[in-house]
Amino acid sequence: MIDTHTHPYLEQFEDGGAEAVRRAIDAGVTHLVLPNVDGSSIAPMKRLHSIFPEHTSMAMGLHPTEVGEDWESVVDDMERFLDTGGYVGVGEVGMDLYWDKSRKEEQMQAFGRQLRIAERLKLPVIIHCREALDETLEVIGSVNPGVPLIFHSFTGSVEDVEKIRKICNPMFGINGVVTFKNAHSIREALPIIGQDNILLETDAPYLAPVPYRGKRNEPAYVVSTCKKVAEVLGLSAEKVEAITDRNAIHTFNL
Numbered sequence: 632m633i634d635t636h637t638h639p640y641l642e643q644f645e646d647g648g649a650e651a652v653r654r655a656i657d658a659g660v661t662h663l664v665l666p667n668v669d670g671s672s673i674a675p676m677k678r679l680h681s682i683f684p685e686h687t688s689m690a691m692g693l694h695p696t697e698v699g700e701d702w703e704s705v706v707d708d709m710e711r712f713l714d715t716g717g718y719v720g721v722g723e724v725g726m727d728l729y730w731d732k733s734r735k736e737e738q739m740q741a742f743g744r745q746l747r748i749a750e751r752l753k754l755p756v757i758i759h760c761r762e763a764l765d766e767t768l769e770v771i772g773s774v775n776p777g778v779p780l781i782f783h784s785f786t787g788s789v790e791d792v793e794k795i796r797k798i799c800n801p802m803f804g805i806n807g808v809v810t811f812k813n814a815h816s817i818r819e820a821l822p823i824i825g826q827d828n829i830l831l832e833t834d835a836p837y838l839a840p841v842p843y844r845g846k847r848n849e850p851a852y853v854v855s856t857c858k859k860v861a862e863v864l865g866l867s868a869e870k871v872e873a874i875t876d877r878n879a880i881h882t883f884n885l
């Protein structure tokens with residue numbers, strides 16, 4: 632199984648994430664995609680990747696909630712890293728108007744610029760979109776980068792999926808939210824998304840699936856999300872694992 636979006640290198644993991652990666656491997660989660668967050672998360676991400684070069688892959692980008700006044704120079708640095716190679720994607724990037732609406736323009740500019748970098752390097756883009764679907768689609772539509780896109784941590788409705796597909800045809804990263812009792816809309820959307828467009832992820836340390844809800848999430852728990860997706864789609868967990876592994880390998884060129 633592959634956790635296509637996880638941050639075990641963040642400070643919530645005391646040891647830089649090495650034990651969590653070992654527990655994931657023991658649980659059958661044999662590959663992890665590590666998206667970057669900001670300038671300060673690059674070193675810990677690289678450190679964890681250097682310990683598990685076969686079991687982890689890195690993506691590079693500036694998260695929308697971390698877009699500050701200095702975003703251009705931060706993205707310049709990230710572009711230099713991307714140019715050296717060794718990254719499977721640009722991310723995580725996108726739009727987040729849940730926490731702070733004041734930097735909407737800067738977020739749109741930073742997202743557009745990073746989409747163009749992905750287009751130049753022919754890399755897939757891991758997109759974070761929270762309370763900003765129209766703005767996110769506006770930027771995607773204006774750049775139209777022609778590379779695979781991933782709407783990570785997707786918790787939207789059937790209507791949201793249809794709206795997105797008028798602009799692009801992305802993969803959808805499904806995480807522990809799908810196991811939450813009240814998350815009816817994403818469960819209804821899964822058959823519309825379809826098995827060939829689903830990636831499994833944790834977004835650890837956030838959004839732990841049931842039965843770990845409320846605890847620190849970790850990559851091993853993606854197994855619970857796989858079981859729930861299988862139940863909703865009426866497939867075996869083995870089948871969903873095989874399909875989503877194939878989807879991830881194809882999307883990220885693993």
Ligand SMILES: [Zn+2]
Nearest residue numbers: 636666723834
């Ligand atoms: Zn994330």
